[in-house]
Amino acid sequence: MIRVLVADDQDLFRGGFTMILAAQPDIEVVGEAADGAAAVEAAERLRPDVVLMDVRMPVLDGVAATARVCARTDARVIVLTMFDLDEYVYAALRAGASGFLLKDIRRDDLVGAVRLVAGGEALLAPTVTRRLIGELLRRGHAVPRLAARLGELTERETATLRQVARGLSNAEIAAELFVTEHTVKTHVSNVLAKLGLRDRAQAVVFAYESGLVVAGE
Known part of the structure; x- marks a missing residue:
């Protein structure tokens, strides 16, 4: 319930x-x-x-x-x-x-x-993600301490986070990275755990604030 x-x-x-x-x-x-x-x-x-x-x-x-x-x-x-x-x-x-x-x-x-x-x-729907978070951080700059934490992620996890920030679903990310949906779910879970994030919404905010994704890209 x-x-x-x-x-x-x-x-x-x-x-x-x-x-x-x-x-x-x-x-x-x-x-x-x-x-x-x-x-x-x-x-x-x-x-x-x-x-x-x-x-x-x-x-x-x-x-x-x-x-x-x-x-x-x-x-x-x-x-x-x-x-x-x-x-x-x-x-x-x-x-x-x-x-x-x-x-x-x-x-x-x-x-x-x-x-x-x-x-x-x-x-967060894809179109909403790009507009909403992009506008939020359009005038901001990467936060150094957050950017440094990107080093905690593997190359695949970083690539997955970048796609999550674009608003893509697990299926879409799997197609982009040529992996299975299960693998994407694992990468997303690892990203959230390593960065101490609650969910995908927070992952999107982190991706922009860390400078991994730049508004307007």
Whole structure:
């Protein structure tokens, strides 16, 4: 059973997401929160698998709340936004979010997203990955201490990380590198373990911040 916490200051959205998710046989909505501080408290108390987190909330904004939830629990956070270029989304990914959803998402896509993230995947479509992370770091520079950590990876793991940062799926990476999907999964797991990253979303951010991938490439 996937345990979900829904955090949104708008009753309509919070109630709607809760109703949709609670109707699924493999999902249990364990709690709701109407502000960021309440979301952090509920996440620590209820220990959900997934938190749906609105990025714009009172008391404590969704970005700060995401950082605290990711630091204090094992929950994976999906940030919710009205606009796919919301600058708050960029910060939320850096704070540890595993992806984001637009609030006008279809019912089936919402359910699928929760299941996907609960399974350890990142919720970043290829086109979104390139635009979102590229814009986040377009004006930035490589962080030396992160660049140095690339030396911990093998050549194949580095190549895999580069493809992950491009937003490619495991199947697409396998085709690019002429290896099996199983091999790609192994490389991705090794990259996450060696670099201490939560999931693919964090791997994408690391690839850009370390200078492995340059925005606009």
